Amino acid sequence: MTLAEPRAAGAAAPVLGFDVEQVRKDFPILARTVHDDLPLVYLDSAATSQKPYAVLDAERAYYELHNANVHRGIHVLAEEATALYEATRDKVAAFIGATDRREVVFTKNSTEALNLVAYAMSNAETTGPEADRFRIGPGDEIVITEMEHHSNLVPWQMLARRTGATLRWIGLTDDGRLNLDNLDAVITDRCKVVSMVHQSNILGTINPVERIVARARQVGALTVLDGSQSVPHLPVDVVELGVDFLAFTGHKMCAPTGVGVLWGRGELLEVMPPFLGGGEMIEIVTMEGSTYAPPPHRFEAGTPMISQVVALGAAVDYLNGLGMAAIAAHEHAITAYALDALATVPGLRIIGPPTAQARGGAISFVLTDDEGRGIHPHDVGQILDERGIAVRVGHHCARPVCLRYNVPATTRASFHLYTTTAEVDALVEGLHGVRRFFSR
Amino acid sequence: MKLDSMYQEIILDHYRNPLHRGLRDPFDAEVHHVNPTCGDEVTLRVKVVDGVVEDVSYESEGCSISQASASVMSDLVIGKKIDEALELEREFLALMQSRGTAEGDEDRLEDAVAFAGVSKYPARVKCALLSWMAWKDATAKAVDPAATAAATPAAAPPAALDVPEQEKP
Numbered sequence: 001m002t003l004a005e006p007r008a009a010g011a012a013a014p015v016l017g018f019d020v021e022q023v024r025k026d027f028p029i030l031a032r033t034v035h036d037d038l039p040l041v042y043l044d045s046a047a048t049s050q051k052p053y054a055v056l057d058a059e060r061a062y063y064e065l066h067n068a069n070v071h072r073g074i075h076v077l078a079e080e081a082t083a084l085y086e087a088t089r090d091k092v093a094a095f096i097g098a099t100d101r102r103e104v105v106f107t108k109n110s111t112e113a114l115n116l117v118a119y120a121m122s123n124a125e126t127t128g129p130e131a132d133r134f135r136i137g138p139g140d141e142i143v144i145t146e147m148e149h150h151s152n153l154v155p156w157q158m159l160a161r162r163t164g165a166t167l168r169w170i171g172l173t174d175d176g177r178l179n180l181d182n183l184d185a186v187i188t189d190r191c192k193v194v195s196m197v198h199q200s201n202i203l204g205t206i207n208p209v210e211r212i213v214a215r216a217r218q219v220g221a222l223t224v225l226d227g228s229q230s231v232p233h234l235p236v237d238v239v240e241l242g243v244d245f246l247a248f249t250g251h252k253m254c255a256p257t258g259v260g261v262l263w264g265r266g267e268l269l270e271v272m273p274p275f276l277g278g279g280e281m282i283e284i285v286t287m288e289g290s291t292y293a294p295p296p297h298r299f300e301a302g303t304p305m306i307s308q309v310v311a312l313g314a315a316v317d318y319l320n321g322l323g324m325a326a327i328a329a330h331e332h333a334i335t336a337y338a339l340d341a342l343a344t345v346p347g348l349r350i351i352g353p354p355t356a357q358a359r360g361g362a363i364s365f366v367l368t369d370d371e372g373r374g375i376h377p378h379d380v381g382q383i384l385d386e387r388g389i390a391v392r393v394g395h396h397c398a399r400p401v402c403l404r405y406n407v408p409a410t411t412r413a414s415f416h417l418y419t420t421t422a423e424v425d426a427l428v429e430g431l432h433g434v435r436r437f438f439s440r
Numbered sequence: 441m442k443l444d445s446m447y448q449e450i451i452l453d454h455y456r457n458p459l460h461r462g463l464r465d466p467f468d469a470e471v472h473h474v475n476p477t478c479g480d481e482v483t484l485r486v487k488v489v490d491g492v493v494e495d496v497s498y499e500s501e502g503c504s505i506s507q508a509s510a511s512v513m514s515d516l517v518i519g520k521k522i523d524e525a526l527e528l529e530r531e532f533l534a535l536m537q538s539r540g541t542a543e544g545d546e547d548r549l550e551d552a553v554a555f556a557g558v559s560k561y562p563a564r565v566k567c568a569l570l571s572w573m574a575w576k577d578a579t580a581k582a583v584d585p586a587a588t589a590a591a592t593p594a595a596a597p598p599a600a601l602d603v604p605e606q607e608k609p
């Protein structure tokens with residue numbers, strides 16, 4: 001079987017001080033084989049990342065040595081568990097440039113973090129004037145974008161339905177970017193909240209957050225950023241970005257599933273109504289009513305995901321050890337290499353920005369056979385899997401994007417700090433194989 | 441190659457040259473079923489006359505397995521008594537749930553036995569079943585127009601959460 005022609009640009013330039021082969025040794029799963037004896041080529045990190053030993057060890061050590069419930073109890077284990085849990089809050093705050101650890105709220109994942117803000121807004125109905133900025137009703141508008149993950153789309157549709165507010169959105173250009181031509185017409189004085197994705201999980205686009213935040217500020221709207229695909233891959237600084245809220249999810253940044261983060265600007269969290277009620281989020285409880293704890297605990301009802309939070313701290317340490325700037329540079333090089341390499345596959349069309357500029361390592365595409373007939377992504381994924389190559393196929397929880405580009409679904413290859421050019425080559429060779437299979 | 445057990449020539453033939461494709465009149469019931477994880481969709485019509493499946497026609501979007509299955513299914517059930525066709529549906533379902541252990545009765549299932557290999561791929565079983573489920577739902581509606589889609593949540597229209605209209609940006 002012949003390999004694809006070498007890229008004109010040659011091999012991806014290695015990133016100084018970033019040794020991807022060394023990094024791969026930290027991830028035990030990358031050494032396993034699939035379908036008997038094929039090496040695993042894991043190109044599905046936008047769905048979830050793999051986990052390094054440091055994270056696995058931290059979660060295990062927590063249960064072996066320190067396990068207890070947090071924030072309650074005065075024994076040694078309870079104190080150690082609480083200290084470990086709260087240490088992650090400090091680490092996460094520093095990781096995203098937050099100035100105050102109390103601005104970091106632990107949630108189950110990004111989805112819950114985004115729902116937390118949306119529900120807090122409708123709950124503002126039941127609180128005093130201090131929560132005015134969150135209040136929303138008929139005549140008010142919610143603005144999102146057409147490239148949102150369903151997790152940053154459906155909660156706002158639901159908020160609109162609960163409150164009578166109107167949902168609007170920023171459309172997309174043909175090459176997978178936000179169409180900002182009529183930004184001032186979409187974000188108006190009626191807008192109460194703008195929620196948008198930082199890096200698209202389906203298109204790979206990195207959005208110009210500053211520009212949209214500036215407009216949202218002009219009209220006094222709250223801003224929410226879905227950082228699910230940016231925080232794991234880029235240096236992210238909430239002060240620089242200027243947003244009011246940032247949501248992200250641990251499992252895409254080398255931490256376990258079951259933990260996510262909502263960062264919120266201190267003065268806003270201070271007056272934001274709670275979402276879930278229960279233990280830990282209260283101050284004084286009587287049969288008639290309760291007062292709520294200050295943030296972050298007001299938003300962390302019930303026993304939290306303690307071991308996952310501890311392991312998230314280990315993931316942050318691990319990423320910091322390599323340096324987010326180096327990780328971003330490595331992924332940028334891989335993305336540029338992959339875009340060039342994929343361009344050599346006949347019948348392949350990228351859905352999203354065609355160049356690596358302002359773009360991350362999630363590349364969606366559609367494919368046709370020799371006669372120009374579409375090969376469905378489900379079939380593409382199946383045949384790649386037979387070669388040990390893991391990609392994702394379907395809507396990628398962003399069905400409106402598929403509708404916008406008039407494709408039933410896409411195949412998506414996505415990269416992370418451990419992705420190599422050899423894996424990209426395997427993908428390209430696999431895609432030639434897919435075309436041969438369906439051109440029979 | 442192991443894949444050949446799933447991508448049988450018969451399946452690829454039906455995929456490339458599907459039978460009964462294109463929505464036809466007259467019909468008694470029309471349903472729309474989706475497979476939200478992979479984006480497969482089918483709109484399917486059924487015409488029933490005197491307890492016989494008079495016609496099945498469909499428009500669909502999806503992978504080779506789901507497309508071929510719609511073609512095979514419609515060709516198999518057209519002209520059969522509803523009871524017989526429902527019996528075939530149960531047999532096909534059992535074949536799909538066999539995880540590669542059953543072969544299917546070719547005298548009864550005809551081309552549909554070619555899908556036996558698909559049952560080894562749990563993620564693909566729902567592709568093969570999509571049009572069958574749509575047919576079953578449509579037939580139930582054709583026989584009893586009062587029947588609701590309650591038993592098949594995938595058929596529920598997404599209208600409840602439809603985005604309010606905005607002027608197009």
Ligand SMILES: Cc1ncc(COP(=O)(O)O)c(C=O)c1O
Nearest residue numbers: 109110111149151201228229249
């Ligand atoms: C852009 C984006 N937003 C939100 C999410 C939801 O993340 P989670 O499922 O961890 O809540 C994802 C992950 O699939 C994503 O890629």
